[in-house]
Amino acid sequence: MERKNAWKDYTKKEIKELEKLNKQYREFLNAGKTERECVIQAVSLAEKAGYRDLKAVIEAGAILQPGDKVYSVNMKKSISLFQIGRKPMEKGMAILGAHIDSPRMDIKQNPLYEDTELAYLDTHYYGGIKKYQWVTLPLAIHGVVVKKDGTVINVCIGEEEKDPVFGVTDLLIHLAHEHMEKKANKVIEGEALDILFGSQPLKGEEKDAVSKNVLSILKETYDMEEEDFLSAELEVVPAGKARESGIDASMIMAYGQDDRVCAFTSLLAMLEVEDTEHTTCCLLVDKEEIGSVGATGMQSNVFENTVAEVMECLGQYSELALRRCLANSKMLSSDVSAAFDPIYASAYEKKNAAYFGRGMVFNKFTGSRGKSGSNDANAEFMAQIRSILTDAKVAYQTAELGKVDIGGGGTIAYIMALYGMDVIDCGVAVLNMHAPWEITSKADVYETKKGYVVFLKRIFG
Numbered sequence: 001m002e003r004k005n006a007w008k009d010y011t012k013k014e015i016k017e018l019e020k021l022n023k024q025y026r027e028f029l030n031a032g033k034t035e036r037e038c039v040i041q042a043v044s045l046a047e048k049a050g051y052r053d054l055k056a057v058i059e060a061g062a063i064l065q066p067g068d069k070v071y072s073v074n075m076k077k078s079i080s081l082f083q084i085g086r087k088p089m090e091k092g093m094a095i096l097g098a099h100i101d102s103p104r105m106d107i108k109q110n111p112l113y114e115d116t117e118l119a120y121l122d123t124h125y126y127g128g129i130k131k132y133q134w135v136t137l138p139l140a141i142h143g144v145v146v147k148k149d150g151t152v153i154n155v156c157i158g159e160e161e162k163d164p165v166f167g168v169t170d171l172l173i174h175l176a177h178e179h180m181e182k183k184a185n186k187v188i189e190g191e192a193l194d195i196l197f198g199s200q201p202l203k204g205e206e207k208d209a210v211s212k213n214v215l216s217i218l219k220e221t222y223d224m225e226e227e228d229f230l231s232a233e234l235e236v237v238p239a240g241k242a243r244e245s246g247i248d249a250s251m252i253m254a255y256g257q258d259d260r261v262c263a264f265t266s267l268l269a270m271l272e273v274e275d276t277e278h279t280t281c282c283l284l285v286d287k288e289e290i291g292s293v294g295a296t297g298m299q300s301n302v303f304e305n306t307v308a309e310v311m312e313c314l315g316q317y318s319e320l321a322l323r324r325c326l327a328n329s330k331m332l333s334s335d336v337s338a339a340f341d342p343i344y345a346s347a348y349e350k351k352n353a354a355y356f357g358r359g360m361v362f363n364k365f366t367g368s369r370g371k372s373g374s375n376d377a378n379a380e381f382m383a384q385i386r387s388i389l390t391d392a393k394v395a396y397q398t399a400e401l402g403k404v405d406i407g408g409g410g411t412i413a414y415i416m417a418l419y420g421m422d423v424i425d426c427g428v429a430v431l432n433m434h435a436p437w438e439i440t441s442k443a444d445v446y447e448t449k450k451g452y453v454v455f456l457k458r459i460f461g
Contacts, residue, residue, distance in 0.1 A: 001351070003358040006395040006443045007250070018446040021268075022252060025445055026242040028264045029254045030159075033237045034142045035077040035286045035296070038100040038260065042079050042267055042284055046071045049271040051081060054306070057313055064313040067275065072306045077286040077296040080306050081270055085279040089311050090321040092328030092421070094456045095281045096266035097298075097412055098335065099288035102256035103127035103434050105134065105193055105236040107141070111229055112197070114211040119198040121166075123236055124190070127289030131188040133435050138165040139195065140239035145224055145232040153222050158239040165239045166195045195236060238436040250442055251356070257438040259288065261445060262334035262427045269452035278460045279310075281329075288335075288412055298412040326419035330381070330459050332426040332452065333413035337361040338401050339429035339439075347407075352400045354429035359395025359447040363425035366401055368408025375413035377424035384459065385424065392454040395447045399429070426451075 010018065032038035051069040064070065064084055071081045078100070082093075105123040113120055125131065140158025147153070158165040170188075171179050179187065201209030202216060218224045242254030263284050270282035287297030294300065307325060311317035340353040354361040364382060367374030389396050401409050413423045428448050431439040 003355070003395065003397045005355075005357040006359050006447055007357050010443075014446075018442055021446055021449060022442045024268075025261070025264050026244075026252060026254065029242040029252075029256060029260060032100070032260060033102075033140070033256055034235050035100045036144065036233075037142065038263060038284065039073055039076055039079050042081075043071065043073065045267065045271060046079075046081055054082075054309060054313075058309060062313065063315065064310065070310065070313075072309070074302050074306075075296050078302070079284050080303060081267075081282045082310050083270070083273070083276065083280045084310075084314065085276045087277050087279075088321075089279050089307075089314065089316055090324040090328065091278060092325060092330065092460070093279045093281045093307075094276070094459050095283065095329055095331035095416070095421075096270060096334050096452055096456070097283035097285065097331060097416065098262040098266045098427075099259045099286065099292075099298075099412065100263050100284045101127070101286050101289050102237075102258060102260065103129045103289055105139075105195075107143075107195070107229070107232070107234040107236065109230050109232075112211055112214065112226060114208050117199065117201060117210050118196060119210045119214045121195040121197045122191075123193050123195060125193055126235075128434055130184065130435070131190060131193060132184060134193060135168045135170040135188055137167060137436055138239040139167055139236050140165060141195075141234055141236055143232065143234035145222065145228050145234070147224075147228055147231070153224060153228075155222065155234060159241075166197065166236070168193050169196055245439055251439050252442060252445070253437050253439050255436055255438070257428075257430055257440050258336045258433050259334070259427070261430070261440055262336060262448070265428070265445060265449040266332075266334050266452055269449055269456055272453055273456045276457065280456045285412065292412055292415055298415045323419075327421055329419070329421040331413075331416050331421055331423045332455055333375070333411045333416065333423050334427050334452070335411040335413075335425055336427045336430045336433060337363055337399050337425075338433055339431045339441075341431055347402050349400065349403045352398070354397055354399035356429060356431075356441040357443045358397045358429075359444060360397070360451045361427055361429050361444075362396060362398045363401065364398065366409050366411060366413070366425055369405055372408070373410045373414065374408075375411075375417045375423055375425065377413075378422060381422040381424060385455070388454055388458045389451055392450070392458070394451045394454055395443075396451060 054070040054072040066086045108122045111121040145153040198214040202213035238255040245251040245253040292298040365374040365376040
């Protein structure tokens with residue numbers, strides 16, 4: 001039952017392909033540290049591959065045909081792509097679904113304050129994080145500021161060599177005796193995750209001189225007033241590029257690999273596959289880290305509505321046909337799994353853990369304790385996947401997310417399963433999951449992309 005390390009059998013040609021793919025992946029990570037940035041990249045790649053905006057198709061009154069490719073962007077923070085198959089859509093789709101949001105800190109709507117001539121920005125962390133991991137790191141600010149007249153100001157500070165970076169301060173060890181006695185979840189409180197934003201006072205000002213200087217810089221650089229924070233989406237993320245990791249450069253260390261490693265491999269698989277019997281679909285969604293809520297999360301009706309629009313453009317829409325389409329679909333909920341870490345071996349059950357280099361990971365179930373919140377895929381679906389991956393010589397493994405009663409997690413699988421479709425969790429093993437810097441194996445990225453291609457081509461036989 002133990003899976004072989006994929007590195008052992010690679011040819012020189014495969015190593016070359018692997019390195020090319022992972023270079024593209026690092027570039028994707030560097031350019032996409034927020035949902036909006038990921039969507040921009042996805043649209044660019046999709047249009048180069050011949051995809052058209054579904055909205056433009058609808059406005060033109062065009063009729064879609066088998067082989068046509070369309071995409072639909074939702075509020076600039078999620079995207080769905082469809083390649084129309086030869087069979088009617090009510091026969092089902094092959095779907096890859098990943099999320100493009102990651103744990104981070106969001107700047108509050110009324111963030112700026114000054115204390116002892118230091119200016120700070122107040123934040124509210126997003127998703128499940130160990131708060132102590134986010135102090136004393138170089139941080140960058142990405143996002144948008146939307147002014148009252150609708151003008152959108154794009155912000156990215158901290159990624160270029162010439163840019164300043166930001167950070168959350170920590171108490172020096174010399175004064176931290178009592179501080180060090182606290183539990184890990186209390187060492188840094190959420191309200192203490194404030195960004196040090198400036199320290200130079202504005203000349204001629206006595207009160208709040210540093211804050212006033214900060215605001216003058218924002219005005220000069222971005223034509224931004226303090227009140228414009230009210231309609232801003234500014235995300236604080238680790239500054240710096242994705243890097244090769246290990247003396248053998250066999251791994252990647254980067255921010256946001258949960259779940260952009262699955263988003264990237266899903267997207268590339270979707271763009272590669274051509275001429276299928278069944279319609280193929282790739283979903284890159286927002287808000288998974290906080291429960292898939294909101295208008296850009298998977299719990300909204302946006303996906304269902306978009307499928308209805310596509311079917312209408314094909315002349316295939318009816319409420320019953322839509323329901324059949326969703327129920328007959330087969331999906332990989334493409335999300336990361338916890339890689340076995342021998343330093344913390346007691347948290348894992350070794351026979352049912354994911355390991356670096358052994359390929360894409362399938363989690364038949366996730367959830368916590370008694371599988372609470374889990375999808376728990378059908379054995380027949382898992383058997384079908386085993387068959388096509390083995391035949392295509394794709395390296396894969398199965399895993400659980402740690403020991404029973406230790407923890408657990410969830411994906412968008414349970415939401416899509418509500419339609420009655422076959423869904424299973426599948427993705428890449430990650431070390432340091434939800435930390436500012438996560439680690440993946442290049443081999444697993446390569447095998448996962450291969451596996452996604454096979455799924456789209458062959459899951460319907």
